[in-house]
Every structure is written in C-alpha cells, then in structure tokens.
Amino acid sequence: MAEPLHQLPSRSQVEPSTVQDSRRTSLPTSASSVPDPQRNSLVLETDATNDAEKFAFNNDVEKNASPVSTLGEEEVRMGDIAEATDPNIVWWDGEADPENPMNWPTYKRWGTVAVVSAITFLTPLASSSFAPGIPKIMEEFGSTDNMLEGFMLSVYVLGFAFGPLIIAPLSEMFGRLPLYHSCNCLFIIFSIAAAVSTNLTMFIIFRFFMGCFGGGPIVLGGGTIADLISREQRGTAMAVWMMGPTIGPCIGPVIGGFLTEARGWRWNFWLVAILAGAFFIASIILMRETSASIILERKAKRLRASTGNPKLRSKLDSGLSPRDLFMFSIVRPTKMLTRSTICFCMSLYIAITYAYLYILFTTFTAVFTNQYNWRGGVVGLSFLGLGVGSFLGQMVFTYYGNKTAAKHHRLGDFKPEHRLYVMAAGGFFLPIGLFWYGWSVQAQTHYMVPIIGTGFVGLGLLMTFMAATTYLVDVFTIHAASAMAASTVLRSLMAALIPLSSQKMYAALDYGWGNSLLGFVSLLLVPIPFLFIKYGERIRARSTVKL
Structure with missing residues (x-):
C-alpha cells in the first residue's frame, strides 16, 4: 500500500508552478472533493450519453503557471489535505526524492x-x-x-x-x-x-x-x-x-x-x-x-506489483485509455x-x-x-x-x-x-x-x-x-x-x-x-x-x- 502522507510534497519541494500544476492534475475522489473551478483544478464530468468517453478532463491551461503566491496560504494547505484523503495516490517520496x-x-x-x-x-x-x-x-x-x-x-x-x-x-x-x-x-x-x-x-x-x-x-x-x-x-x-x-x-x-x-x-x-x-x-x-507523469506511472506500476493493490495510481494519471x-x-x-x-x-x-x-x-x-x-x-x-x-x-x-x-x-x-x-x-x-x-x-x-x-x-x-x-x-x-x-x-x-x-x-x-x-x-x-x-x-x- 502506498503511503500518501509521505508522498505528498511540501511547498518547497518543487518550484511553485510545479506544485500547483501537479495539484491540478490530481483526480478528485468524489463530488464533494471537486475544487473550485476558479482554481483551475481538473473537473470530473460524467457523460452518460457516451460510454466510450466516460470522463472528460477540463484543464484551464493558460493559468497553469500562476505562482502559488497568488493563492492564499490556507487555500494551498487545504488543497494538500484534500489530496491526502485518497490513500491510493502515488506521488514523490518527500522533498528529496531522487526520482524527481x-x-x-x-x-x-x-x-x-x-x-x-x-x-x-x-x-x-x-x-x-x-x-x-x-x-x-x-x-x-x-x-x-x-x-x-x-x-x-x-x-x-x-x-x-x-x-x-x-x-x-x-x-x-x-x-x-x-x-x-x-x-x-x-x-x-x-x-x-x-x-x-x-x-x-x-x-x-x-x-x-x-x-x-x-x-x-x-x-x-x-x-x-x-x-x-x-x-x-x-x-x-x-x-x-x-x-x-x-x-x-x-x-x-x-x-x-x-x-x-x-x-x-x-x-x-x-x-x-x-x-x-x-x-x-x-x-x-x-x-x-524526465517526464514526471511517466516516472510516476512507472512508480505506481511497481507499487501495484509489490503491494497487490490494483487501485494505486499516479497523481498525474488522467484515467484515460491510451x-x-x-x-x-x-x-x-x-x-x-x-x-x-x-x-x-x-x-x-x-x-x-x-x-x-x-x-x-x-x-x-x-x-x-x-x-x-x-x-x-x-x-x-x-x-x-x-x-x-x-x-x-x-x-x-x-x-x-x-x-x-x-x-x-x-x-x-x-x-x-x-x-x-x-x-x-x-x-x-x-x-x-x-x-x-x-x-x-x-x-x-x-x-x-x-x-x-x-x-x-x-x-x-x-x-x-x-x-x-x-x-x-x-x-x-x-x-x-x-x-x-x-x-x-x-x-x-x-x-x-x-x-x-x-x-x-x-x-x-x-x-x-x-x-x-x-x-x-x-x-x-x-x-x-x-x-x-x-x-x-x-x-x-x-x-x-x-x-
């Protein structure tokens, strides 16, 4: 089983834009955990009319690089806590993870x-x-x-x-x-x-x-x-x-x-x-x-094999088929x-x-x-x-x-x-x-x-x-x-x-x-x-x- 609390980064782990960008690509676990769209997070939408495209991921890309300093400290902290509620998210192992x-x-x-x-x-x-x-x-x-x-x-x-x-x-x-x-x-x-x-x-x-x-x-x-x-x-x-x-x-x-x-x-x-x-x-x-999404996906695959937990997934996983x-x-x-x-x-x-x-x-x-x-x-x-x-x-x-x-x-x-x-x-x-x-x-x-x-x-x-x-x-x-x-x-x-x-x-x-x-x-x-x-x-x- 992955240890999400240890895998979640602190704000100083990576540059501000990377912290915020990575947060945007986290998959919400329930309707109540969907962040405010104004914060550019991915929104999970169910499309009942098209089973082939069950999920549509909307990302406001032009705001991806907004510095974290433009967000309130409490807002950033609450965003990290919300992510920690899903124990199956795979992320970097602390600030000095050599895989990052x-x-x-x-x-x-x-x-x-x-x-x-x-x-x-x-x-x-x-x-x-x-x-x-x-x-x-x-x-x-x-x-x-x-x-x-x-x-x-x-x-x-x-x-x-x-x-x-x-x-x-x-x-x-x-x-x-x-x-x-x-x-x-x-x-x-x-x-x-x-x-x-x-x-x-x-x-x-x-x-x-x-x-x-x-x-x-x-x-x-x-x-x-x-x-x-x-x-x-x-x-x-x-x-x-x-x-x-x-x-x-x-x-x-x-x-x-x-x-x-x-x-x-x-x-x-x-x-x-x-x-x-x-x-x-x-x-x-x-x-x-060097792609973080590919490195984290490989890490999630290793953890799924070693822990036997098939629900483990990369924090940057879109959930889409190839x-x-x-x-x-x-x-x-x-x-x-x-x-x-x-x-x-x-x-x-x-x-x-x-x-x-x-x-x-x-x-x-x-x-x-x-x-x-x-x-x-x-x-x-x-x-x-x-x-x-x-x-x-x-x-x-x-x-x-x-x-x-x-x-x-x-x-x-x-x-x-x-x-x-x-x-x-x-x-x-x-x-x-x-x-x-x-x-x-x-x-x-x-x-x-x-x-x-x-x-x-x-x-x-x-x-x-x-x-x-x-x-x-x-x-x-x-x-x-x-x-x-x-x-x-x-x-x-x-x-x-x-x-x-x-x-x-x-x-x-x-x-x-x-x-x-x-x-x-x-x-x-x-x-x-x-x-x-x-x-x-x-x-x-x-x-x-x-x-």
Whole structure:
C-alpha cells in the first residue's frame, strides 16, 4: 500500500508552478472533493450519453503557471489535505526524492539539457546548410524552376509542421525519451537517403521526412527543460536550447558554402548524418526519462506489483485509455493555437519573424551573387550577419532575462509576463534591420552595410523569439510540449510557404520596397508584448480554454 502522507510534497519541494500544476492534475475522489473551478483544478464530468468517453478532463491551461503566491496560504494547505484523503495516490517520496527530475544532480540535469541542445542545434542547421549549393543541385538534376529551387529549402521546414502533430501526443503517452531516440534514428536514416538521392523527387521527399523527424527535439526540448530546470534558471537553459532553431540555420550556410565547394553538395548531408549519429550515441548513454507523469506511472506500476493493490495510481494519471489519451493529446496543440489568445498571438509573432528568416535564406545566395558577384564558398559568408546578430540577441536575452526573473523572484512577485520585457525591446530591431538591409542592397552599397543590417534582423529575431518561447513554456508548463508543437506547426507552415513567393515579391517591388513591406508588417507586431505585459495576467485569469 502506498503511503500518501509521505508522498505528498511540501511547498518547497518543487518550484511553485510545479506544485500547483501537479495539484491540478490530481483526480478528485468524489463530488464533494471537486475544487473550485476558479482554481483551475481538473473537473470530473460524467457523460452518460457516451460510454466510450466516460470522463472528460477540463484543464484551464493558460493559468497553469500562476505562482502559488497568488493563492492564499490556507487555500494551498487545504488543497494538500484534500489530496491526502485518497490513500491510493502515488506521488514523490518527500522533498528529496531522487526520482524527481528536479532533484537530480546538477551535472545530470544540465548534461541532459546540453545533449538536447546539441541535437536541437543540428536539426535546424541541416535546414539551411546546403543553401549555397542549391544552384549545383538544380544543375545536376536538370531543373530551372525558381519556385522549386525555393521549395527544396522550405520543404524541410514543412516537415517541422507535420511531425510535431504526432510527436507531441506520443510523448504524452510514452514519455520524451523514446521519442528522442526514435526521431534521432529516423533523422539519420533520411539524411543518408537525401545524400544518395538520384533525382529531385527523391531528394524533396527525403528532405521532408528529415524535417518531420528533425522537429522532434524542437517540440520536446521545451518540455524537457520544464521538467528539469527551475524558473530561476530556466532563462539560461532556454537560451542554450534555442540556439538551435535560431542560430543553427544562420551558421549552416557558412559551413555548407565551403563544404559544397570542396566536396560537393552531398557532403552537407553526410556531415549531418555523422554528427547526428554521434549525438544519438551520446543521448542513449546520457539521457534518461524526465517526464514526471511517466516516472510516476512507472512508480505506481511497481507499487501495484509489490503491494497487490490494483487501485494505486499516479497523481498525474488522467484515467484515460491510451487511445483516448492520444486523441485528446493530438488535438491539444490545435486547441491551444485556435482557442488560446496567448498561444495564438505569441505563435503568430514567432511565425512571422521565422518566415522572414527563411525569406532571407532563400534569397541571400541570389542577392550576393548578382549584386556583389560573390562566388563559391564565399557566398556562405553572407549569412554571418544573421549569425552574429542572433548570438548577440541570445546574450542579451540571457543576461537581462535572467536578471529580471531573479529580481522578481527575490520580490516574490514573479509572473510569466516578466519574460516579455526583452521581447518588447527586441521588436524594434527587426523592422530596423529589414529597412537597412533592403535599401542598402538596392543601392548596392558596400557589402558590409547590408550584412550589418541583417545583424539587426538577427538581434531582433532572437530577442523576440526566445522571450516568446520561454513565456509559452512558463505559461503552459505541464503542457509545454503541446504549446511548443502548436508554435512549431504555425511557424513552420509560414516559414515553408511564404518564402516561395519571395522571388516574385522582390521582382515586383525590388529589394528596397520588398523588405520595407516586411518591415511594416513587423512594426504592426511591436505592440503585442506590451499588451501582454499589461494585460497578460488578466487574460490568463479569464481564460476558458479547456483541454
């Protein structure tokens, strides 16, 4: 028999959001024990008309990350006492339970973050590393279609949009670790397949599947960080992890330009496969399951076997069958995107800025070849401005984001909206960079002038992208993987489809007005973080999103 009084955590055991999130997922034992819906707890509803879905679990996700300090001390204490009335609930064994990922040794927690960050860095890098070699691929496969030329690059990102729809719900069912391993393995297989492609159709199909499985770490990484790292240190962890989706695509063409010139375009994919193989081996050796729901379910299974009590269940057990859990999980990202104001607005901001990144990727080679007569591997250096700007943006976010979070933690009034101060400032750099880059290219100024302009684009992109992503993780916490899936799907669709028309846009408007159009759109997005800084907490408090 489990010992629930010893398994219930004290308020200091885990970070406040984890305590409250875990309380929300506890299953009430009777009608009288159902908490007030305003406290966001799960509500048990009997549906007499549908035996296949006996229970519907409603969770107000936008309030998941509200600090416990916003609740009364007596309310928190009474919530813990109510949970203790069910002797069959399985939870952590005290404050220092070594099974709790939050209690793992520092080297183990940050080692896991490092491995996940390395894998996440490689997969977006693979999206653009062969960009300087696209003309050679088109020549080898005998194609002159400009749209197809852009689609070869963006089809990888299109895979990012479809993979997460399956990866996120599967991770809810089986945990994060099996999904990391299977996605890494399949990514290696399709990277090799792309390297040995014999025609353009094969190449595009294999690139698509590379993107589908390469998106796994991007979807799962935010959840892994939420599993392991406390709010005080989460900004640093997110900064390291987000280097992949933001800086990786900028560095890829620099490497790919010289590699294509030296060994041919196929070696871009051989290099990716080799590095992915090394990271795959490292992940098998070093990574362990971090999902609290999976760890607690395994613990409950062991206790059921050892005590003979079949009623023991994890505190995070939804009570759903695997099929129903999959169906609920697979629609969760779509619900978040379409019904959550916070998720939609932040994902839209991220998607537009990410689409701009790939517009530049698909046109840099043509711009610096035609306007500045760059040739060979040197063309890859045109991406350096974005890379340097992105790195500086990462440093700014890490320093000021952590400083702001630490300040409010000391004051005891931290809320997710404090992540958005950096985003509010970064929003101005993106239009500045686009105007600068577009008009300097059109005027054919010295090549360093537009490259500096792209540096401002990278700076603004990182400051907005990372702050918005960290904000989503802080807000949704236990559903961070689904929030990341929702954001990834929208940004990947826009990054895959919008750049296909970039050549026509520049042909009609030229580089000056073409990039100015993008800059004006980004200016319209600038108020979003300011609005959420002021009204975000109120929006979360009034949210009616049910999952």
